Amino acid sequence: MEPITTFSGKAVALPIENIDTDQVIPASYLKVTDKAGLAEGLFQAWRYLPDGSLNPEFPLNRPEALGASILVAGRNFGCGSSREHAPWALQGYGFRAVVAPSFADIFRSNALKIGLLPVAVDEETYHELLSHIAEDPGTTIALDLPNQRLVMPGGRAVSFPIDGFARHCLVHGVDQLGFLQQQEDAIIAFEAQHPVALNTLREA
Amino acid sequence: MTNPKTLFDKVWDAHVVRPETDDTPAVLYIDLHLIHEVTSPQAFSELRQRGIKVRRPDRTLGTMDHSTPTTPRNELGIIPVIDPQAQKQLQQLRTNCTEFGIILFELGSLNQGIVHVIGPEQGLTQPGMTIVCGDSHTSTHGAFGALAFGIGTSEVGHVLATQCLLQYRPQTCAVRVEGTLQAGVGAKDIILALIAKYGVGGGTGHVFEYMGSAIRALSMEERMTICNMSIEGGARAGMVAPDETTFAYVAGRPYAPQGADFEAALARWRTLPSDEGAQFAKEMSLDASSLAPMITYGTNPAMGIAIDAPVPTLADMPDAASRQALESALAYMGFEAGRPLLGHPVDVVFIGSCTNSRISDLRSAAAILKDRKVAAGIRVMVVPGSQRVKRQAEEEGLDAIFKAAGAEWREAGCSACLGMNDDKVPSGKYAISSSNRNFVGRQGPGARTLLASPLTAAAAAVTGCVTDPRTMMLS
Numbered sequence: 001m002e003p004i005t006t007f008s009g010k011a012v013a014l015p016i017e018n019i020d021t022d023q024v025i026p027a028s029y030l031k032v033t034d035k036a037g038l039a040e041g042l043f044q045a046w047r048y049l050p051d052g053s054l055n056p057e058f059p060l061n062r063p064e065a066l067g068a069s070i071l072v073a074g075r076n077f078g079c080g081s082s083r084e085h086a087p088w089a090l091q092g093y094g095f096r097a098v099v100a101p102s103f104a105d106i107f108r109s110n111a112l113k114i115g116l117l118p119v120a121v122d123e124e125t126y127h128e129l130l131s132h133i134a135e136d137p138g139t140t141i142a143l144d145l146p147n148q149r150l151v152m153p154g155g156r157a158v159s160f161p162i163d164g165f166a167r168h169c170l171v172h173g174v175d176q177l178g179f180l181q182q183q184e185d186a187i188i189a190f191e192a193q194h195p196v197a198l199n200t201l202r203e204a
Numbered sequence: 205m206t207n208p209k210t211l212f213d214k215v216w217d218a219h220v221v222r223p224e225t226d227d228t229p230a231v232l233y234i235d236l237h238l239i240h241e242v243t244s245p246q247a248f249s250e251l252r253q254r255g256i257k258v259r260r261p262d263r264t265l266g267t268m269d270h271s272t273p274t275t276p277r278n279e280l281g282i283i284p285v286i287d288p289q290a291q292k293q294l295q296q297l298r299t300n301c302t303e304f305g306i307i308l309f310e311l312g313s314l315n316q317g318i319v320h321v322i323g324p325e326q327g328l329t330q331p332g333m334t335i336v337c338g339d340s341h342t343s344t345h346g347a348f349g350a351l352a353f354g355i356g357t358s359e360v361g362h363v364l365a366t367q368c369l370l371q372y373r374p375q376t377c378a379v380r381v382e383g384t385l386q387a388g389v390g391a392k393d394i395i396l397a398l399i400a401k402y403g404v405g406g407g408t409g410h411v412f413e414y415m416g417s418a419i420r421a422l423s424m425e426e427r428m429t430i431c432n433m434s435i436e437g438g439a440r441a442g443m444v445a446p447d448e449t450t451f452a453y454v455a456g457r458p459y460a461p462q463g464a465d466f467e468a469a470l471a472r473w474r475t476l477p478s479d480e481g482a483q484f485a486k487e488m489s490l491d492a493s494s495l496a497p498m499i500t501y502g503t504n505p506a507m508g509i510a511i512d513a514p515v516p517t518l519a520d521m522p523d524a525a526s527r528q529a530l531e532s533a534l535a536y537m538g539f540e541a542g543r544p545l546l547g548h549p550v551d552v553v554f555i556g557s558c559t560n561s562r563i564s565d566l567r568s569a570a571a572i573l574k575d576r577k578v579a580a581g582i583r584v585m586v587v588p589g590s591q592r593v594k595r596q597a598e599e600e601g602l603d604a605i606f607k608a609a610g611a612e613w614r615e616a617g618c619s620a621c622l623g624m625n626d627d628k629v630p631s632g633k634y635a636i637s638s639s640n641r642n643f644v645g646r647q648g649p650g651a652r653t654l655l656a657s658p659l660t661a662a663a664a665a666v667t668g669c670v671t672d673p674r675t676m677m678l679s
């Protein structure tokens with residue numbers, strides 16, 4: 001994976017709480033065996049009208065939001081299904097970060113695995129961001145992952161928490177699976193003494 | 205004297221391959237990895253690309269459930285898969301399991317079913333285990349005192365390759381449910397009431413341990429219903445301390461330990477319950493004796509009320525965001541604030557899903573439908589959670605009750621829970637569903653879902669509208 005350090009991008013707001021991963025990408029798009037075509041289904045129920053054309057009212061479809069790479073959304077973003085298709089779809093569409101007051105656990109973990117930054121901010125910062133975007137659609141936000149800082153349109157910087165190991169992996173392009181594979185000796189030692197070994201699968 | 209530990213602490217500590225450090229999460233060993241066709245193909249592709257084998261095929265098991273049809277078998281006894289995309293996805297799972305040496309419960313075979321129904325049914329799910337699956341409702345297996353949680357596809361790859369996950373220790377939350385349930389009120393009502401009380405984000409970052417007299421009194425199937433929806437409360441996992449009810453359920457199942465192995469396992473399992481004085485980071489509670497059957501009126505599982513209560517009004521909401529959420533939910537659902545749901549017409553009744561598709565769920569639905577008819581114009585789908593549940597129901601004659609009433613008796617799978625196959629709720633139509641999610645479009649584009657127990661769903665099948673099942677239970 002390409003290392004991620006700092007970047008800035010246009011922000012678009014979806015100020016809704018509890019956006020579940022069924023909204024991010026509905027089940028009808030989950031029949032793929034790869035990651036292709038998911039961006040098309042992103043926010044499908046909101047983004048398209050019943051006749052299949054783009055809904056001009058939906059924030060992502062407004063001309064000033066074209067090319068946005070930072071999504072600002074309400075608290076508990078990504079609740080529901082564990083589908084990694086949700087961060088894949090967001091990333092496929094062009095998003096590099098989601099900024100929200102809070103995230104559902106599995107979504108946050110999935111997003112970090114693929115380098116889509118889940119940036120948790122306090123409610124005050126969230127509302128400030130919303131008013132910036134409302135006043136100036138297409139406004140830009142800067143993100144600095146090594147220093148865990150988000151720079152607001154006015155220049156105010158706020159820090160955000162992020163799992164330290166995930167940050168390290170993203171900043172240095174470290175592969176988490178590779179890291180786990182290096183634990184092989186410890187895994188073998190663990191398995192040798194693990195009592196549940198008695199219950200390994202047997203033929204029915 | 206060691207510190208008192210919670211059930212969660214004991215299971216976690218017994219699976220730490222390398223402890224958490226300042227710089228790295230813990231390396232956690234996984235005892236059982238369940239896979240299905242939807243969230244695994246990209247993980248296998250990754251393994252193939254890197255030339256990695258599955259480390260423990262003997263701790264990995266596959267089934268087909270999400271995109272499978274539930275339509276009746278053809279004259280050869282085969283369930284035909286018409287959808288080319290589903291066909292391809294199922295074929296990919298077959299190829300992956302064959303190539304990597306993983307046991308697969310093939311579509312239509314006696315062992316196949318919803319991944320969270322077959323684990324317990326086969327005795328794969330056991331107390332004290334760590335269990336994962338690329339599916340958020342893996343929390344179901346926590347009913348056995350296992351630590352079981354859903355993971356994403358990248359992590360499916362991690363477990364396939366190393367049998368381990370990188371994890372930070374979550375916090376624990378004690379969920380006390382005391383009291384005796386009234387007739388007509390069940391496990392589904394407990395969990396819907398709990399989520400209504402604490403919200404869909406209430407459990408974020410925590411693992412629930414359900415405890416108290418109401419939980420102890422539940423059967424294993426009912427405990428599974430509750431643990432299943434832990435994720436709807438925001439928790440990644442839910443657990444119940446194993447007890448005699450648990451041990452009796454596990455004993456003798458195909459993949460459970462047998463003979464002396466079982467005795468040894470039992471001795472370990474008995475040490476799992478939380479110690480006296482163990483600390484939890486958070487506490488929640490619910491009085492079971494005051495509960496009525498629950499139903500949801502909105503577009504997330506926390507938007508639930510007692511079946512005889514009115515839909516909340518904007519004035520009931522604590523802040524602007526929840527008022528807005530209520531408004532858009534009611535607009536989508538076509539419900540009016542302050543009005544009761546009782547008597548509201550429904551179009552579809554779905555009895556199924558990993559929340560409520562086990563034999564006891566089907567028995568409770570059949571108790572209502574016996575010698576009664578489905579109301580005119582209502583489509584009723586009864587979808588057993590597994591082929592074994594289906595066979596048992598048929599042995600008990602439940603299928604005959606459903607069919608005589610005018611309900612559809614279908615093959616096992618996820619079905620209308622997420623509508624990946626043709627089992628969908630038409631746009632704008634109302635469905636009472638025994639499943640776990642009422643998200644916008646979950647059961648099909650434009651579908652309006654009311655979550656409830658199988659009993660409440662069956663009552664609506666007879667009357668054609670939202671009905672308190674307690675009014676139908678004495679006759």
Ligand code: SF4
Nearest residue numbers: 341557558618621622
């Ligand atoms: S029944 Fe529904 S919730 Fe359960 S595993 Fe299948 S799709 Fe997921």
